[in-house]
Amino acid sequence: MTKTLIKCGWLVTMDPQLGDMKDAELLFEDGDITAIGQNLNATPDATIDGSEMIVMPGLVNAHIHSWQSQLRAMGSEWMTAQYMKNIHSGLALHYQAEDNYIGNLVEDLAQIDGGATTVMDWSHNIRDLEMAEQSIDGHEESGIRCVYGHGTVKPPTKPGDKPFSEIPHPRDRIEALRKGRLSSDDHRVTLAMAILGPDYSSWEIVTRDIAMAREFGLITSSHSAKPENSLNPGGYARLAREGLIGPDHNVVHGVYFTDDDVKAVIDCGASITSTCLTEIHHHWPGPAVNRVRKFGGMPSLGIDVVPVVASSMFREMQAALLYLRAQELRDAARDNGAQPDEMPVKSREALEWATIGGARALRMEDRIGSLKPGKKADIVMLRTTDSNIWPVHNPVFSIVEQAGDGNVDTVIIDGITRKKDGKSTYPEDLRRRKLADLSASSDRIMKSAGY
Template identity: 50%
Template sequence: MKRTLIRNGRVVTVDPALGDIDDCDILIVGDRIAEVRPAIDADADEVIDARDKIVIPGLVNAHLHTWQTGLRSIGSGWTGPDYHRIVHGNMGTRFLPDDNHVGTLLGALEQLSGGVTTIFDWCHDITSIDYAHRSIDALDEAGIRAVFGHGSAKPNAAPGELPFTHIPHPRERVEALRNGRLSSDDGLVTLAVAILGPQFSIPEVVEHDFRMVRDLGLPSSSHAARRPKDWVSPEGFHIPARLGLLDARHNVVHANYIGDEELKLIVDCGASVTVTANIEVHVHPMDPVSGRLLALGAMPSLGIDSVPLANSDFFNEMRLAMLYQRALDQRVAWRNGAPPPDRLPVPPRQVLEWATIGGARALCMEDRIGSLTPGKKADVVLIDGLALNMFPVHEPTFSTVQQANAANVDTVLVDGIVRKRGGKLVYADALLAQRRDELLRSVSRIIAESGYRSSAIGS
């Protein structure tokens, strides 16, 4: 097995037993972290110089619609209903399997380049198994760690057709993947199911989908971002909880409009909640639920969500989640007549935990990723501490969360394999140029076919 030695970094392990260690080495044997300590004396096939670098665990983006990468920022002026009408009701219906492939590939490469080593790829434009296979092909090609969330399309129903809210998740496609290329839970790409959930489906579909994932032994995730008057199943997550089907293998995304009692039910059942602050601040009047989760003793995870509307730099997502919750906590305290706080809420270390350990828990991978702990997978990120926006680095966690951006990521390892080195992706330049051309042709065709005019909306 290959032995890689990372030398003399400022290591932020995100492991409370190890803490932060200056001038620290990391020995990687094969795909695992073997040792984390200063002055490791070991033979190595490759030595990576981490002087003047901050070394952190790979970031975990727990919610990303990677297939939408080619529509980057097109929806910066959209409302939530605009997004559903234009993307799911129009543009998304025009994607072909190869469109999924190139969008997912460029999106996964972008996340890798930005220090994200694991994504939950929530793929919800699938109308045939070919869409899933081409998306998985892209994840394999990128070399990122990914949970592929098999979703279902949400087109507008034609007259006489059942709406998507009444259609159970297609079990046969999930079984084909589970019995085929994604049969293992130990691979770099693993399988989950992106189900509709109670806010987007009738009770019978809620029960079918939750029973299906339990039968197949798969993790699942569902959106929960509708205003209560629009919930298709007003009982919400009480339905799977009552049936004994809500547990730690389910991930709820957003949860802004969910009341305190139901949110406590979700947490008490062991389910995780992913906050996508950029999207939630963009299109929702209800606050991200980070603080409410903390009050319940739960740790949020973070996600980018939808690139047509959101900034896709995960460092930006960390900062926004931290700053919004800080502002919210201080406003509430002020209105309640409380004195100024002795210390700011949501310190940088806490939000870094959301972006690593929190994401690992949401993906049921805490035993494998999320911290630089010996025995875990070697998903490691080196950040350039000499960059002008980083230097000088006084406290590495503060600098990582408050100053860093994707351009500061110098080196990325996934499963012990270097995927970015010296600020450059390990991916052929000519092939990347070809993929860019493919993506541009793909989205140009989709936008033209949709008849979309940006001047008519939000500009």
């Protein structure tokens, strides 16, 4: 057992009992945190000097389509219909298994670089088991903690074929993965099902998919849609009423949900993940974060689609916070004719959404999302000596309102250092080759699609 001691400048644990500490120490053995406190008198095998850093939990990106990293920033001015046409009815159909591998690997490295230690990869361009296998290869190689959400491709319907909304999730693939390399929920890469859900599939299909997921002990996640585009309007509330979803289900977006929809999902124990950058970009109702919190739920955050928005959880967290603050201030001025005396949305809340909120959405809150003995050593360290951070008066304010990806000095995942001294520990010459492979993959996909 290798013992590593971190000497912290500031330690932000996100644990309600431990709180924030100045000049604390954190000890971990291999992949698990064993002690936190002042002057631990430990005899470590290695010591990390974090005396000029903020030590915090790794960020949890609860929703991203990692396979799209080949298409980064190409759709920054797309609207939703253009995204669906260009990606799902176009480019996605031209991916091969090796494209998913390289896309996932490079996106994971970007996530680690920006302080995300866990991602929920919503992998919804999968046509066969080999594509799923190579997708997982990329995650395993990168070193990130990943919930791999196996999804399915959504091609335009050809004459005589069933639409994708009437095709059940492929049991053979789920069974192969669950009985094979992703049989354990304790490994760094685990399995989930990214299903169509009630808005994008028939009622028979959604209930069948959920039953299969529960048979294999898997969480499910599904996108919501505009009511006019839903195949089962009010479907999430119905699933909740019938006991078909609970803490094992995650809804993505929910921007068009009624208050009754939000309440039904929260009350049954399911989670709602917001991707605020894309939701502000594409959808006039805006993120559901405020309604989730008002109905007693814990919001979680994700990046969603890097063809449209930045691959940064710091930016996502800041966007969520600022959107909610603006929303609250506007509502107060409209309803009361004056602004509130106190800030209505606290900075610590936003950090919760990006850490423990994501962990809860993925049913991993017993392992990640905060720093305390018994949890995994998924740790991020921010340099406080960077000009945009110094001086630190309140470490949470510095993390949420001031920090960015460039301030991330060190990233530790499962006790293994994945970024050190501001640089990835993934070999630089190999990283460069992988970037070239990503460019070649992008060129091939776009040429094949005639884009």
